[in-house]
Amino acid sequence: MREWAYGAAYTTSAARNRDLPRWLDWFNEKRPHSALKGQAPAQTLNNLPRFHT
Template sequence: AERFIQTALREWAYAVAYANSDHRAAELPIWLHRYNWHRPHGSLKSKPPISRLGLTKDNLLRLHT
């Protein structure tokens, strides 16, 4: 959890000079999607966390944008 918080602060909360808190909050779901679906994680052999679920072709979670 501590590593996640450090990463969120570095890559989302303080990575950009947001116009206001509402704009920062609007960016959170976008950042979380990237973090969980696309961002390589060193502890997972450079794979994103979603790869640990072993999703099959017919699983709706595979349908993401």
């Protein structure tokens, strides 16, 4: 919430909501995360080990 909803000034809540898909794409596809060794979550998902039952 802090990075998206309050990270930029929006004129209305509707404008903030319209921007959410763009922000989610950036956050999950492009933004490096320190907890993921600088990778974006989408990059990490491709490297998950495969578990078979």
